[in-house]
Amino acid sequence: MGRFKMLTALLLILTGGGVLHSAVGAPAVPESTGRWEGREGRILPVAVRNVQLEGAFWGQKIQVYLERTIPHSWQYMGHNLRSLRKAAGEKTDGPFNGTWDEANLYKLLETIAHSLGIRPDPALEQKVDEIVDLIGRAQRPSGYSHVYIINEGKPEWDPAFLDGSHDGYVLGHMIEAAIEYHANTGKRAFLDLACKAADEAYDHFLGPKGAPGFCGHAELEMALVELSRVTGRNRYVELAQAFVEWRGRGMVRPFGATPRSYFQDSVPLRQQRNLDGHAVRSTFFATGVADLALATGDPDYRLAANRFWDSVTLRRMTITGSTGPRHEHEAFGEDYELPNNGYYESCAACGLMDFAQRMFLLEGGSDAGDVMERVLYNAVLHGISLDGTHSYYQNPLSDTNRARYNSWVCCPPNLSRTLLQVGRYACASGGRDAYLNLFVAGTVKLPMKEGPVVLEIRTDYPWDGKVRIVVKPRKASRFAIHLRWPSWCEVATLAIQGTPIHPLPRTHRGYLRLEREWRDNEVIEFAMEMPVQLIEAHPMIRDCAGKVALQRGPLIYGFEGLDNDGKAAVELSDRPQFKVESRPELLGGIRVITGNDAEGRPIVAIPFYAMANRTNSVQEVWISQRGRTPSDAWWEGRLYRNANETKQAAVAPSPTEKDAR
Ligand SMILES: [Zn+2]
Known part of the structure; x- marks a missing residue:
């Protein structure tokens, strides 16, 4: 346990996690301990300039944002520049x-x-x-x-x-x-x-x-x-x-x-139990509270940030990572109030990305990386068109055959500032620990105690679960590389220098912790099986009751009428069979999921992020399945899970695990 965590734990015990400051009137502002400064071993996100994204997915997307989105954005800035001149x-x-x-x-x-x-x-x-x-x-x-x-x-x-x-x-x-x-x-x-x-x-x-x-x-x-x-x-x-x-x-x-x-x-912060109100304001507020927990070590801020985290990620987030379903006041609703045609503003997804990143820095758990991945690959990417010049204010999971309003208001520059930081969300390091939260192809330079470590990452993620990492430390030294084991992944294999590692060194925080003396050009091969999964939602989410959604890797899939004879609300058979097909010519190059509906007619699903990029169409993410009834089995606090969970993922933590944070 690091010094920061020990102090925090001690404070939690001493205060009972209770009120440190006056609850009446305007309280005196407590002295901050200025913890940002000089804390050796502090895990920090990698700088954007230290990540060069490459490959067919992020490499191409970043190119679109640099070459099309930024030039396109200037035309909406005229009144702002005029105001500055005035x-x-x-x-x-x-x-x-x-x-x-x-x-x-x-x-x-x-x-x-x-x-x-x-x-x-x-x-x-x-x-x-x-x-x-x-x-x-x-x-x-x-x-x-x-x-x-x-x-x-x-x-x-x-x-x-x-x-x-x-x-x-x-x-x-x-x-x-x-x-x-x-x-x-x-x-x-x-x-x-x-x-x-x-x-x-x-x-x-x-x-x-x-x-x-x-x-x-x-x-x-x-x-x-x-x-x-x-x-x-x-x-x-x-x-x-x-x-x-x-x-x-x-x-x-x-x-x-x-x-x-x-x-x-x-109510005052210490009495706030849930993330409420305007979803964009709320997620930014929660990010600020988590930042204060990091900067001051104040356990009250940490407790509040964790209450907000549980509130949004366990009860108030769509399968695509959106929040804020209510049109009225653009607000969060009650727990499990997640209608498929909800409001779901893109900016709220950007806010949740930042909040998740701070929760990773604060708590070091892979659940934060899971949420970053869910939000990024689904809600955030859906918010901006594939050509980078259109944007959606809302990201509903179900839509009628209407033209979506191309809204270049608050969301587009929020999406672009978020998307250009993908490298920063992906990696973090400090002391003798490096973290890989998102599997992005490219080259990453991580500041570490013994000098910078370069990771050359080759992968076709999110289409394929194989990730090959070449480790290049400045000099041979002992440190730990933490690979996030995604919550969607049930079966994976790991090899270092071609030697399979078994049992997998999984930590209770959801990472594979690879600590050893790393030498130049040593190779990690992490291979996650990526089958098509049928996902079911918590039975309290009314719009999803008895329905399923398709997920493959981090991508949520949905149906557009354009690919399915004008129908998006397809019905699956009780034992659906799926194929994954590469369609390089479709929607910038995607993999579609094909199969048959309950009547034997062919159906095609595309990633949610690529939906609403052609002409108007009906759209659905949650679909029915013949014979399925809402599941009331034990949910362990989760919102979504694999309807056919195999439990193979339940590998005990390695006995040599040490908590290095
Ligand atoms: Zn917005």
């Missing part, structure tokens, strides 16, 4: 941006910052430098930067408008863009502007004349914690803590009949 004192005609869409420009700038880490582009960098200069000229002398408020002459951080003014949301995205631009270009100007703006927020809320409050759209919290890590300045963590601690105390006035849960303000 705030900078230039003469310009409208229309100008509203309260929140300024964040789109920052999300695009973050996307570009990641892209520059992947592939340098001097012309693009020059364009960003010019915008950074404009941002600097638009910024108030105090550091305040929200140009909508500046241009409208409205009060800054207006307590009567904090639920909807988006001051903090916009600033959060500005900070994240600035951090990534600095990381990938080495240029400080943008980061300095972001620090100046964050300092203004600190002074406004925590200075001598500080006024308690918080932005109703969470995002700033997670950005501030990251800014603290990058700059070593603990004040940003303190401000993030204040924004979290001040919730649930009636400080921000809701607009009209909006419930306080909409902006995570219904």
Whole structure:
């Protein structure tokens, strides 16, 4: 057990996981221990520039995002750039941006910052430098930067408008863009502007004349914690803590009949049991709470993050990794309220990716990697079209024969900034431990205690479960490589240097832990069997009762009328037989699942991420199966499981396992 975990466990015992701070009025903001700094062995995500993705899946997709999505995105930024020019004192005609869409420009700038880490582009960098200069000229002398408020002459951080003014949301995205631009270009100007703006927020809320409050759209919290890590300045963590601690105390006035849960303000954090309210705000809020748990070691934050995690991943997430089913207030519903035609905004999926990544860093369990994989390969990829120039705001699992609205609003730059970080979600390292959470083809350079270790990963994942890794340490040294054993995988084999490893060194956290003295060019071969699986849902999910979905590897499949004589709601026989066929000409090159329905007619399923990429069509993920009744067998807290589970995966943890985290 690492020092951090021991301290956390001790604190948990001493406090009973209870309240550390005053629960009445505005509590004093607790001193942070500034744990980001100098903690040897801390597991951190790998930098985007340290991962070169290759191959037919991610290699090609990243190319589409760099060459088509980014150029396509500029046409939606005109009003944001005009607003900056106006705030900078230039003469310009409208229309100008509203309260929140300024964040789109920052999300695009973050996307570009990641892209520059992947592939340098001097012309693009020059364009960003010019915008950074404009941002600097638009910024108030105090550091305040929200140009909508500046241009409208409205009060800054207006307590009567904090639920909807988006001051903090916009600033959060500005900070994240600035951090990534600095990381990938080495240029400080943008980061300095972001620090100046964050300092203004600190002074406004925590200075001598500080006024308690918080932005109703969470995002700033997670950005501030990251800014603290990058700059070593603990004040940003303190401000993030204040924004979290001040919730649930009636400080921000809701607009009209909006419930306080909409902006995570219904009760103080320590009493919040579930992730509630607006799904995008909620998932960003939960990410911020997990970040604070990481940055401060405060067990209350850790407990809250875990309550939120269980709430969303065990009771409130679709099989495709979407959350937030309600159209009204774009909100989470009750437990198991997961209608197939729900709202399911793409941004909420992006938020869940970040929350899952922080939960991996916080708890080190493979369940977080499982959720990242589910969300990424299904909900997130579905949100953006295969050609990278269309986007869906919603990601329903069932759809009528209607045109989907190509919505280039908040989601597209959120999706692109998420997708260009695939390498960062995939790998993490620190001390003598390296983690592979997503199986991506490419080359990864991992910082480790004994110097960088390069992993050359060859795989046709997600189409095939074979992963070949060549390990290249700077010098022969002892460390552990942790390969996530995906929750969907029941049977797999492992070999190192051609020698089969048996029994498999599985940990209770869901990884294969390969610790040894690694020498240059040693080869790991991990082969996961990838059959077509029939998945059933928890019987409390009403829309899925008695139905099944098809899954192969991490991909959820669905049916479009286009491939099935106009019908998507097919019925399987009681013993369906499936074939997996490669269709290089279809939808960018996919593998389809073929078989017959209960009447013997041929049927074709395609990956959920590729659905809604042709003309209008009826669509279904959950389908009926002749003779199937809802299962009320023991669910062990899970939401989805293989309807024909074999239990072969139940291998005991290796007796030599050590918890190195
Ligand atoms: Zn959105």
